[in-house]
Structures are given as structure tokens and as C-alpha cells.
Amino acid sequence: MTAPVLVFAWGNPSRGDDALGPRFAEAIEALALPGVECLTDFQLQVEHALDLKGRQRVLFVDASLSASTPFQVSPVQPARDASFTSHAMSPAAVLQTYRDVEGESPPPAWQLAIRGEAWELGAEPSTQALAHLAAALRWAEEWLATETIA
């Protein structure tokens, strides 16, 4: 049975703070919350639209250079934006793809952007970024425990 809540995180675990997304998913998965499924990938891709089917809500998670410190949460609506490079498909574009290929509205979705600073190959996430991750996880535990989102 499809879990009603999907946490979809992306990033390259070998590139410094880009690992924040996958680390977030690992931490949430370790909590073994009922009804919550975590998926990770290097980047958002077109087939991820199919992972949204049957969900009640979705949380997209990525590291961000421009988000507020320590993290930023915003609702995402389907949109035909210009994010059609192969490694930068946006959550909004994934939602729009879902709408186009499934012929129905996608589940409500939010984007959690965790502030990162450095993307060096082979580097561990920075201390500051890990503190941002910890704050984001505290917020997410509460969010995931909430059945109805206002």
C-alpha cells in the first residue's frame, strides 16, 4: 500500500552541503514513522511525478544557497516554469507533469529548503549546515506528526 506521506529529498552525498537532502531523508527514515515514505535521488526528474500517485501530501527537500537560515518552507503549486534542464527540474514542474500525464490535481506539496554554504567534492557537510539540518528535522517531526495541514 502506498504511504500517504512522501518525503522526497535530493542531492549528491559526496558534495559537502549538497548532502543535506539525503541526510534529511535518512534521519526521517530512521524514525520509522507510520504512513511516511522517504525517497532520495541525485535530482528531481520527470519520472518522479509517478512517485506522487496515491499520496495525501508531499514534502520536497533540498539544500539551498539562497534559502533563509536555517531553513525555509513554502507551499508548491504546479507550474509550467522554465526549469527544464536535466538536473534542475523544480518541484513545481514535477507537480505540473503529474497533472498533465495523470489528468488530475497532484497532492498538496511543500518545499523544505535547508540552507547550505559549500558544495565541495569529497567534503563533509559543514558544521553550520548540519545545525540547519538539525533545526529542519525538529520542524519536520512536528509537521509529519500533524494530520491536517492548515
Added chain:
Amino acid sequence: MSFELETAPATAQNLRRVAIDPVSRVEGHGKVTILLDDQHRVHQVRLHIVEFRGFERFIQGRPYWEVPVMVQRLCGICPVSHHLAASKALDLVVGVDKLTPTAEKLRRLMHYGQILQSHALNFFHLSSPDLLFGFDAEVGKRNIIGVAEAHPDIAKKGILLRKFGQEVIRVTAGKRVHGTGSVPGGVNRSLTREERDLLLKDIYQMVAWSRDAVNIIKQLHQQNPALYDHFGTFRSNFMGLVAPDGSLDLYHGALRARDADGKILFDQVDYQTYNQLITEEVKPWSYMKFPFLNLLGPEEGWYKVGPLARVQNCDSIPTPFAEHERKELVAYAGHKPLHATLAYHWARMIEMLFAAETIKDLLHDDDLEGHDLMAPAGERRREGVGVIEAPRGTLFHHYQVADNDLVTMANLIVSTTNNNQAMNTAVREVAKQYLDGREITEGLLNHIEVAIRAFDPCLSCATHALGQMPLEVSLVDAEGTVIDRVCRDQGGVQHLS
């Protein structure tokens, strides 16, 4: 095969510079610069690859058994190709010259799953918007969402083909990403009956949809030969792996190269000797090297790799539907090499069909459920070269390993590096054909990007952050003053000055 338009002549005065930075709908970051004079005549065109060059050093000093997993982090688009090329090189280091039947078939299954998903992504997601709507179509329409809106059946097939390829990877590698299925000397898991049945349930549909995809691109070619045969067309040598009988094999084989007329330059050459065949030339204006065949030298020895090279380099394809399509392509070309840049898409779809048929055949083989996963380790060696035909072309991994098991040297020649000169030549041909003497528009600049996308370059980025991928085009006069800037990012297209 000259380097016309690589460097503007010293006599050219008052040139202005147009930059497409980064090139969109390719993996990673690329940049094209064009030098124009006051009459919009093109004097210089260069494709620059802003490629990260630190990965080989990143590998040095690490235990060799970590490498097949670590190299997957080179890139999010072709991790399996790096996983398998590294495994093949390190098979030799642990003294394994022949895998068990189960291990070899599982690796082949994983590889053809990767070919299927990668080719589906390129054609349906990245290139079909140009091919279905036209190169000058409204920019907001030229993306997969535009395709989904106008042709929902095509978009859905593309997504499901890619999803199926990812499922093949998941069951063979153990995970959706960063799998560990292949290890030096073999594999660490086989398929269960349930996993085989899961894939068998859908594979016939995948073969049928792959046949449909070949028909789409074949019809586009046949309906508009004036465009498809001449857009960015240039003559070159071509190279790739072939099986011992000369047939197409994307997992293993020996090197064969042909000249622009199709004459064989060398054949069945063991790739362990690749560094005697190929030299990588450095040019001061690009981060990426320019490989050439030593036999012909830097001026004449550059070549193309990837689908168009492979489908014409082999003597046959060992699956019936793909072989039928190969023969049609060869007949269309008049039994001479087809050098049309847009024919890459046609060849790519033939390979996708070949991958789907190969997966189908493998799924009927009971060896996939075998338990003999590792070949017995032989005499330890200090060096190994692994070569595989990755979705974009020939991929070389070369390692030296010390007695303490740590990697002391790593050299990777990725497919896109092999195609470096070919891509540069293609964009120069397009600039001559479409831009020379004309006012530059976004649609015209997209012609340049269409040529690059045909090669499906993978520029090894894999780093991304929100809001970091705009496309910016700058018009700069001879004094370096910016005359106009157009920015294309997630907010749309806007003039900045």
C-alpha cells in the same frame, strides 16, 4: 576535417561576443561563445565545458573496493555506467578475467536498464520538445511539460520507459540510487523470481513503445530530409566497442574505428592498450581535453562516439527488431556513413529498442536467479582498464592499485570528452548555416543548443542548488561593454538591460 571557426583570424576587427551560458537541457554546465562582427558574420565558435576536474584525485588514496560505489557520484544521469566501468577495471586487479554466467548477465541487465532509461530521458524529455514543436517554437513550450500538454501519450510513454529502466537498475543494483550490485570479481546479489516476474510483466510493452519511438524519429527524418540530413552535418571518424563477431555489444568488446567513408582503421583492439591508440590534447580555452587517434594525429584523428557511431560501426545488431531498424537506417544513408547530427536521435532510439529487446531476452534466462555470484580471485594485478559503451559513448576507466589496496592512479575518459571535437564542429556548422549574417534571436541560439543536445552530453555536474541554473545570453562589444543581456531561469525569460 579542419578546425575552421575554432579561433578568429587576427585580421578580424571589432568583434562582439555572444555567450550561451549555461547550455540548457544537457547534464551539467556548458557554455558556447560566438564572436561576431558588425555585419553579424561569425568568426569564432567554441563550446566550453565547465567540467569539474577533481574526481580522479578524489579517487586516489581510496581502497579499490570502494571505487565502483564512489564513482557513481560523478553524476546523477549515468551512475551505472561508471559503476560498471570501474568494476570491469577492478575485475582485472583482483585477477578475474571471466565472470560467472550469473554475474555477467546481471551486470548486462543493469547496463541495458541504464541505456533504456538514459535514452528515454534524452529523447522524450530533453530533445523531443525541439523535434516536435520546432527549434524556433515559443520557449515556454519547448520542454517536457509542453510535450505532456500537446502529446500526453508520448510524454507518458517516455516517463514510463524511463521508470522501467530505473526499476531494472533498482533490482540489479539493490537500490534506486548508489546501488552496490557490482563488485570487483562479480556481483553481490541475484534476482528473485518475484523481481524477474515484476519486470517481465511490463517488458513487452516497453519493447512495443521503443518500436513506436523509433518510428517517430524515423518519420521525422523521412518527412523533412532537408533539415534532418543537413543540420549541423560534418564528416568524421567514429569509434566504439564491437563484439568478436562485429555485432553491437554495449557491455563488452574490443575497439573498432572507421574513417568518415566507413573504411575500418583498426578492429578488435584490446582496450587495455587504449593509451597507445588515443592521445588527449589540451587546448588553452577549454577545461575538457580533445582526444584523437594516434594513427591519424590531432588534425585528422578526432572522432565521434555514441549511438550514431555505434549503430554504424557494428556489422549487425543481435536482436531482431533493432537489427531491422539498423538496416533501414543504413539503407536510408545509401550504405555510406550517415554524418547528420540529428541522426543521433534516430540511432539512439534504435539502441533503446536494442536495450529493451536485450532486457527481455535476459529476463527469460534462469542464470539471473543463480547463486554463483563471484569468480574465484586470481593473481593480484596492479593495473586494470575497464571500458563500456555508456549511453553517450565509449567510457574508459583506468586504475593502478598499490599492494596496500589503495588506488595510486585513476584516469577517466568519459564519453562526452571523446565527443568534444565533434560537438565543437557541430555547433560551428550550425553557426555557419543559421547564424552567419543574421540578427541573433533566442530561436536561432536554440539551434546551437539543439546540435549539442543531439550528442546528449553529460557534463558531470551532479551538484545542484535551488535557483542555480539560469541561461544567460550576453551581447558584448569589442571593448567588453555589455550591450544586451537576456536571462532565462525558473522565472521565465527576461531582458536585463
